[in-house]
Amino acid sequence: MNEEHRKNLMQNVKKLASEAQEDGDPTAWFEKLYLDANGDISKIPWAKMTPHPALEDWLIQTNFTYKNALVIGCGLGDDAEKLASIGASVTAFDISPRAISWCNTRFSHSSVNYVVADLLTLESRWKQSFDFVFESRTIQALPIDIRNKVINAVANLVSPGGTLLIVTRLRDTEDIPEGPPWAVSELELSQFHQLGFQEVSRTPYIDANQPTIKQASIEYQSVVL
Template sequence: MNEEKLNKLRQKVQDLALEYQKKDDFTGWFEKVYSDALEHPQEIPWAKMQPHTCLENWLKTKNISNKKALVIGCGLGDDSEFLAKKGANVTAFDIAPSSIEWCKKRFNDSSVNYLVADLLKLDDSWKNSFDLIFESRTIQALPTSIRREVIEAIATLLKPKGTLLVVTRLRDTEDTPDGPPWPVSDGELSQFHEYGYEEITRIPYSDPNNLSIKQALIEYQRKRL
């Protein structure tokens, strides 16, 4: 995809997200993006149609066979399928029904349990129940006004001694950024510590389309409830 096309798509998504935010609907725009794409992945700016490179690299030295894994905001399913290929028992959800329908069509013989679900309204039975959680660019896609609620929702899903992987843009100040996406600050990430998390590694990476954006994969372990 050329840079001009990508920039137009990004602007469309930003305008759509802000339009919904004015209606106090922080997530409805995701379904609009997927349904408007009409199963053309090139119309979704974040759809790479392959697992995230950071996840692939992290898994080179890890054994996740039979681990109970969760993918938050699974999009078109590439990360979820990669985790399943590595032997994990994967549940993957997205708030957009069109996204989940698309996943099931792409991977019609998949072992992944694909579900439509709202991160902020998950069933209590999900709490403290996963060995591995992969969250790629979901926190940054939701405004800072609900960030504490979003982080709490993610943090309470992991078992003690479990691993959380967060892929996100980062910002250096606590000032409210323009968005979407809204890069995540260290102050916001420190909220994970309230739920017994310890940061294990932080691996920076670059977007070849925009080398100026600060991004990282952050690995956490939950030491306690």
């Protein structure tokens, strides 16, 4: 992806996200983006058609024994398929019906349970139901004024003693950045500790296309009280 195309994509994302916020529905722009793409992968800025490198690196270093896994904001399904390929029973959801339809078309014989769902209004049966949860770039894609609610919703999915792995941009101050994406601050991440999670590891992630942007994969474990 050349730099001009990347800039055009991000300008479109910012426009859609701004319109959604003005309409009082900050998550509505995801479906709009997938609909406008009309099957053209090059119009989805985060679609790499391969598992996230940070997830793959973490799996190489981990004895993955989790049986019940969840992928939040699964996009076009590559992360979910990776987890399923190593033996996990995987549920993957996205707020966009078009994205989930795309997943089912791409992986028509998949064992992954692809579901249309909204992170902020999930059914109670999902609470603390997954021993491994993967969240890549969903927190940063949602406005800071609902960040506490988003982080609480993510944490609420992990079973006691389970593992949460997030991949996100990081920012060094509490100043509100221009977005999306809205990079995550240390104060915001501290909410996970308040919700009963212990940080196990943090690994810097460098995107070759955006090497100056601070990013990391962070592993948390839900503490059993």
